[in-house]
Amino acid sequence: MRRFILLIIALATLLPSLAQAYDVLVLQSRRDPAYDEVLKGFRFEQKSSLRMLVLSDYAEVDVVRVVREDHPRLILALGDAALKEFLKVRNTPVLAMMTLGVPSNSSAHPNLIGISMFAAPESYLTVFHNMKARRVGVIYNPAKSGWYLDQARRAARQVGIDLILREVSTGHETMTQLSGLAGKVDALWMVPDITAVTRESIEAYFQFGQANSVPVISFSGSYVNLGAAAALDVDLIALGRQADRMVSQILSGELSSSKVVFPDKAVIKTNRSVMQRLDIDPGRIVKHGN
Amino acid sequence: MPLINHSHSLRSFLITLCLGLCLTVPAWADALNSDDSLELLNAWQETPVTTARIPRPPSKVAENITVITAADIERLNAHTLAEVLQTVPGIQLDYLRTPTTYTFFNLQGAYNTTVLVLVDGIRLNTYQLGIAPPGLIPIQQIERIEILKGPASTAWGSALGGVINIITKSPNLEHKASGMVSGSIGSQFTADSRAELSGTLDKFGYYLTVGNIRSDGLNPGTATNLNNINGKLTYSLPGDGIVTAGLWHLNTNPGMDLGDLAKYGGPFGDSQKIRRTNSFIKLTQPLGNGLRLELDGYLSNYYERLFSWYANDNERDHLINKENSRGINTRLSWGDGQRNLTIGLDYGHVSSKYRYYGGGDSWGSADLVINEGNWDQWGLYANGAYTIGNLTLLPGIRHDITGRVGDNTSYSLGATYQLMPDFTLRGYATSGYSLTTIFADDSKPQKVKTIQAGFETSRIPYLWLKGTYFYNAIRHSESVGINPTVTDQNRQGFEVELRTVPLYGFSVASGYTYLDARDNDTDLRLPSNSNQSVPPHNVKLKLNYDNSELGFSGTLTGNYIWWNKEPGLWYSMSDSGMLWDLHLNWKPFRKHELAPEFFFSGHNLFNGSQSTGVEIYNSAPRWFEGGMRVRF
Numbered sequence: 001m002r003r004f005i006l007l008i009i010a011l012a013t014l015l016p017s018l019a020q021a022y023d024v025l026v027l028q029s030r031r032d033p034a035y036d037e038v039l040k041g042f043r044f045e046q047k048s049s050l051r052m053l054v055l056s057d058y059a060e061v062d063v064v065r066v067v068r069e070d071h072p073r074l075i076l077a078l079g080d081a082a083l084k085e086f087l088k089v090r091n092t093p094v095l096a097m098m099t100l101g102v103p104s105n106s107s108a109h110p111n112l113i114g115i116s117m118f119a120a121p122e123s124y125l126t127v128f129h130n131m132k133a134r135r136v137g138v139i140y141n142p143a144k145s146g147w148y149l150d151q152a153r154r155a156a157r158q159v160g161i162d163l164i165l166r167e168v169s170t171g172h173e174t175m176t177q178l179s180g181l182a183g184k185v186d187a188l189w190m191v192p193d194i195t196a197v198t199r200e201s202i203e204a205y206f207q208f209g210q211a212n213s214v215p216v217i218s219f220s221g222s223y224v225n226l227g228a229a230a231a232l233d234v235d236l237i238a239l240g241r242q243a244d245r246m247v248s249q250i251l252s253g254e255l256s257s258s259k260v261v262f263p264d265k266a267v268i269k270t271n272r273s274v275m276q277r278l279d280i281d282p283g284r285i286v287k288h289g290n
Numbered sequence: 291m292p293l294i295n296h297s298h299s300l301r302s303f304l305i306t307l308c309l310g311l312c313l314t315v316p317a318w319a320d321a322l323n324s325d326d327s328l329e330l331l332n333a334w335q336e337t338p339v340t341t342a343r344i345p346r347p348p349s350k351v352a353e354n355i356t357v358i359t360a361a362d363i364e365r366l367n368a369h370t371l372a373e374v375l376q377t378v379p380g381i382q383l384d385y386l387r388t389p390t391t392y393t394f395f396n397l398q399g400a401y402n403t404t405v406l407v408l409v410d411g412i413r414l415n416t417y418q419l420g421i422a423p424p425g426l427i428p429i430q431q432i433e434r435i436e437i438l439k440g441p442a443s444t445a446w447g448s449a450l451g452g453v454i455n456i457i458t459k460s461p462n463l464e465h466k467a468s469g470m471v472s473g474s475i476g477s478q479f480t481a482d483s484r485a486e487l488s489g490t491l492d493k494f495g496y497y498l499t500v501g502n503i504r505s506d507g508l509n510p511g512t513a514t515n516l517n518n519i520n521g522k523l524t525y526s527l528p529g530d531g532i533v534t535a536g537l538w539h540l541n542t543n544p545g546m547d548l549g550d551l552a553k554y555g556g557p558f559g560d561s562q563k564i565r566r567t568n569s570f571i572k573l574t575q576p577l578g579n580g581l582r583l584e585l586d587g588y589l590s591n592y593y594e595r596l597f598s599w600y601a602n603d604n605e606r607d608h609l610i611n612k613e614n615s616r617g618i619n620t621r622l623s624w625g626d627g628q629r630n631l632t633i634g635l636d637y638g639h640v641s642s643k644y645r646y647y648g649g650g651d652s653w654g655s656a657d658l659v660i661n662e663g664n665w666d667q668w669g670l671y672a673n674g675a676y677t678i679g680n681l682t683l684l685p686g687i688r689h690d691i692t693g694r695v696g697d698n699t700s701y702s703l704g705a706t707y708q709l710m711p712d713f714t715l716r717g718y719a720t721s722g723y724s725l726t727t728i729f730a731d732d733s734k735p736q737k738v739k740t741i742q743a744g745f746e747t748s749r750i751p752y753l754w755l756k757g758t759y760f761y762n763a764i765r766h767s768e769s770v771g772i773n774p775t776v777t778d779q780n781r782q783g784f785e786v787e788l789r790t791v792p793l794y795g796f797s798v799a800s801g802y803t804y805l806d807a808r809d810n811d812t813d814l815r816l817p818s819n820s821n822q823s824v825p826p827h828n829v830k831l832k833l834n835y836d837n838s839e840l841g842f843s844g845t846l847t848g849n850y851i852w853w854n855k856e857p858g859l860w861y862s863m864s865d866s867g868m869l870w871d872l873h874l875n876w877k878p879f880r881k882h883e884l885a886p887e888f889f890f891s892g893h894n895l896f897n898g899s900q901s902t903g904v905e906i907y908n909s910a911p912r913w914f915e916g917g918m919r920v921r922f
Contacts (some may be wrong), residue, residue: 013905030324031836034332056792079325100327107810183437194326199334203628222333225626237464243785272530273578 023050024247025072026029027063027086029079029098030056035234038078039100041240042247055081064088074250076243087112093250097243100192102260103147113250113259115243117231118192118219120262121152127217127230128187129159129281137164137185137214139177141195150189163189171198178208190218190228202226215278218252221269229274230282334711340687341438341455342673344623344632350675352680352704352718353442354466354744354758354785356380358435360459365834365845365915367474367484367873367891369503371424371432373455376869379787379801379830382851383424385907386869386900388505388512391545392467392562394770398439398760399781399805399824400451401770404724404736406442410536411455412568412588412617415448417694418611418661419642420727421770426544426564430472430484431499431520433459433906439785440760441722441740443700444686447636447669450724450738450764457638458536461495461524462488469922474889474914480505495524495566508910512545531575540566565593584621590614594756601753606648614643636669640693644728661728665693680708684718695735698723710749717743719913730768730776741762754789770823778810781824794835799832817856819863820902827852841877842859846870851900867900869909883922890916 028035028215032052050069056060063085066160067075078097086094088104094112096102102114106165128136149165156163164185166177174196181188190197190205197205206227209216215229224231242264249255270282339355348355356378368374371387376383384394396400403420407427414422433562443449462468470486499504507513522536542564572586587592596609617638640899641664647657647783655752671688684704691697691770704718723735744758762781769775781869790798806814807824817825831848848870855865872892879885894912901908 028838029328032325032326032328054792054836054838080327081325084765098327098331098459117331192327192330197330199329201335220331220333222331222335225335226333227626272576273580276578 002250011041015213017177022051022129023071023073023251024050024076025067025074026050026076027061027078028052028054029081030054030077030078033200035078035098037236038243039058039240041237042076042244050076053077055085056276062229063144067092074119076247085276087250095243095246095250097239099258100144100194103138104148106260112164113246113255114261115239116260116262117234117239118263119234121148122155123188124217125155125159125161128161130190131215133161133185133187133215135162135164135185135187138186138191139166139168139174139181139182139196140191140193141168142203143169147189151189162267165235169194171195171201173200174201175204178204181208185214187214188216190216192219192222209274213278215274215280224271227274228271229278230270231270232266233269234263235265238278239263291415295616297845299660307530308669322662326478331604332353338905339436341436341442341445341453342632342675342684343621343671344630344673345636346675349708349714349746350628350684350706352684352706352716352742352812354380354439354756354760356437356439356740358786360433361548363429363432363435363874365843365873366871367875367889367915368429370429371427371435371454375424375454376849377830377832377847378437378829380785380803382439382823382825382828382900383847383899384820384902386425387907387910388478388508388514388545389425389482390421390428390505390514390516390542391425391509391512392825394421395424395871396451396825397437398783398785398803399807400762401768401822402451402649403727403770404449404451405454406449406452407454407456408446409538409568410458410570410758411572412590413615414566416592416594416611417615417640417642417663417725418728420725423544426516426540426542426783427456427618428501428503428516428518428540430486430501430518431458431497431538431851433457438796439758440718440762441697441700441702441720443690443722444671444688444702444720445673447667447688447690447700448692448723448725448735450722450736452910456536458520458522458550459486459488459497459499460522460534461490461497463490463495465489466491470919471920472917474915476652476891477681478506478508480913480915482509490577493526496527497522498762507545508670508913509908514543516540516544527575527627527808529576531573533571533573535571536569538566538568540564541644561597561599563593563595565591567591580624580626582623584623585618586620587616587618589616608646610647611642612645613640615640625675629675629683631672631674633672634670636667639663640667661693667691667693682706686720692725692735693723694717694896695723698735698737710747713745713749715743715745717741722910725765726768727774729772730774734766736767737765757784757785759784765810767820774821777816779807779816780810781805781807792834795836797834797836799830799834801830803828815854818853818902819859820861820907823853823902825851825853841879842875844872844874846872849900853902861906863902864899864904865900867909868896869898869900870895884920886918886920888916888918890914 004074059237064267067089075092075094077083078098080099080101081123083096083099083284096114098117106112153163168174168177188209218228218231221231272282275282300403332593339348339351339357341355358374372383372393375381375395382396384769386393397405407415407422435455438453440452441450442453446453467489472484475481482503484501503520507870518540520538525533535618544562568590570586570588572838575583577583592613594611610747615638619636621632644661645659669688673686676683686702689699700721702718702720707715709715720740722738725735740762742758742760746756761917764779767777767779785803787801805826809816818824829850833846835844850868852866855863874890877887883912892914894910897912899909
C-alpha cells in the first residue's frame, strides 16, 4: 500500500515534465476564484492547446527556459506576479490580464498586449453624466494611472464634465487630498490606482461621500458593500472569452501591435440605500450605464 | 502484532510535519508575489461567515470558526457530512462505519447532543434524543459548512457545544441550465449516484439534486440505502430582494443500530428506517439606509423507527420517534461589515412522540408512550458589532422561552483586534445552554460559561496559523445514550491550526486539539466511553497536491485520536487510533466542455480503529472506491 501511494505521488509529480508542444502557455500568479472565473470563459471557446503553470505552486519557475524549450506561440499572463515573470521574455507575444501593470510596461515590451481589468473611462463618464454630476473628483498617482486619466480627461471634455484631479505619490496623502475636495465636487470617482486606494484609505472615501453627500463611484462590486453608491463591475467570464478571441487573433496574425484594450462587458452594481439617501434614481444609471 | 503502532504513528506524523516545514519554508523565499491588482479588485475583503446570523468578515468574528467550501468537499470525494467533519480540527467522529450509517461526534469534548446542526437555518437535532447524526446528511447539495466551536446561544439558542451551519447550493447565476452527474462504486457494492441541475432564467433560479447511496455494508450489519432529493427555487424581487423556497426529503435505512448483540442477550437483529422532510420559504429584502429584513417560515417532519427481533420470532420491539416542528424566524439587520446590529425573533412549535410497542423482552409486551410533548418555543435576540479603528466589539444577548426546560437568558461579549493587517487577536466570554434529552431530568437545561481567546495570522511567511484557548464551565452536563450520566464539568484546552502555501503543488493543513475535561466535584480527569467522549488529544493532517496542468489533485488525510479510555469497561474500546485516507481526482481533458473527471478514494488505508465500541461499532476497515463525474 505504501508503495502504491508513493507511486501515485511520484507519477503525478513527474508527469508534468513530459508535457510538450502546445500553443499557449498560461501562467497564473496564484490560485484564486477570480482567475478561475476568467479561465472558465477562456476555455469555453478556445481551441488551442495549452499548458498551465501556477506560479505560487513552485519555489522557482524559470519562465525563460520554459519558453525556450517549449516554444509556445503565445503566453497568457494572469496577475501581477505572472506579468513580472513574462517581462523577461522578449520574442513571444504575451497577453496579460488581471493586472494593472501592462500600460507602464507596454512601451518597453512591444510583444506585450493587455486587457485592462477595469472598465474604460468613457463608461464611468456616462454614469456621471446620467447622474448629472458636473464636477467629479479623482485622486490618482500619475506614475500609476496617468495614462488612464489622460484618456478620461479627453472623454470628460466631450460630455462636459470637469474632472477635479488631485495627485498623490503615497497612500498617506489620500486623506489630505480628499479633505481638499470638500464642497468642490458633485461626485467622487474612485479609480483603480494602488497608491490612491489602499486597505487603509478605503474607509476615507466613503466617509467623505457620507459627510459631503456625494456619491462615490468605484471600479469593483466589492466596494459597493463597503459604501460606494455604484461600481462598474467587470464580468470576469466575459473577460475570459474576450481573451480567448484575442488569442485567436494573435495566433492568426491579425493582432500584433502593443496595446491595452478595455473589457467588453461591465455591469453596474448599485447600493440602493446610498442612492436613496443621495436622492439618485438607480434605474437611470443602470439603464444607461451598461 | 498490530500493523501500526499508534504512538509511533503520531510521533512519525509530527516529525514528518516539522521536517517538512523546516525544509520547505526557505525554498519559498522567492516564490511569493503579492498580487496588488487582485487585492484592489477584491477590496481586501474576506468571504463573510453567517454564524452570528448576519454576514461578517471572519476577522470581525470573535469565535473560533472553521469554514468548509464545496471545493474542499469535492477534494475528499465525501458521501456524507461525517466524512468531512472527520477532517476538521477539534471534531472527532465515532462509529464511522459504512457511509450513511449512524455516527456520533464530539467538538472539543462537547457531546453531539449539544452541538446545533442546521441546514438552511432549520434545526436537525431531534428534540427527543438531541442528535443530528452527520452520517445521515448527504454532502452533494452542500455549498458551504460553517463550524463555530464553542457556545453560540446568544445567536442560536440551544447550542452549548457549538454550531454546524450548513448552507445548501444555490442556483447557478451564469447559465440557464447547468448540471452534473456523478457515480461511484466501491468495496461491498458501496455506490453513490447523484445528479444535479441548476440555472437562472431572468429573475427565476432553480437548483435540483437527486441521489442514492447504498452499500452491502463495510461492517457486519451495516447494509444501507439512502435516497435524497433537494430543491431550491429563487425569485428576484425589485430592490435587490429575493424569495427562496427549499425542499429536502430524505429516506434512509441506515443499517442495523445494534449490530450483533445476540451473544449479549440482546436482539437477534434489528433494522432502522428514517424519513426526514424539511421545507422553507425565505424572504430577504433590503429596506434602504443599511436596513435588511429577513423572514422565513419552515416545516420539518422527522420519523424514525427501530425494529428489533429476537431469537424467538414472537418477540419484536418497535421504537418509533415522530417529531414535527414548524416556525417563523424574523430578523432585522442594520449596518455593514464594520458596524451592525441584528434583532431577531424566533418562534417554533414542536410536537413529538417517542413510542414503544411489540412483544420483545426489553420493554415487555406493551404499547406505551415513552415521551410525548407539544410545546411552543420563543427566542428574542440582539447581536451587534461596533468597530473603532482596529478594534471591533461584539456584544450579544438572547432570551429563550424553551417550552421544556424553562426560560434562559444568554449573554456574550466578544472582541477582535487587528494588530496588523495580517494578524488578528480575538476573544469572547459567553453563557449558553442546551436542551436536555428525554432520558435525563429535563427540569433544567445544561448550562455553560465560556472564555475563549486566540489569534489568527499569516504574518509568518508561507504559513497561516490560528491558535485558540478555551475554558468551559458546564453544569448539569448530560452524556449521550439512554442511560446518561449528569455531571458538572470543567473543560479547557487549546487548538492550533496551520496551513502552508503550496510548494511544487504540495501544501499541508494540520490541526491539534488538546482537552483537559474534569469532574467539577472530584477534580478528576474524565475518561471516555461510548456515552461520553472527551479525548485529550486529537490531531488532523491533510496533505494536498494540485497539478492544474494535468488536471490532477490528491489529498492524503490523517486523523489521530487518543480517547483516554475508561478502565474496566465491559465492552471493547479503542484507546487510541490513527486513520489514513487517500483521495485522488483527475480531469484529463480539461479543455472539453463535457470532460469527465475521475476520482478514487482509499479509506482507512492501514486498517486503524477509532471506535468507542469496537465489537459492534468498529471503524470501517480498509476499503476502496472509484467513480466519475461530468459537468455540463
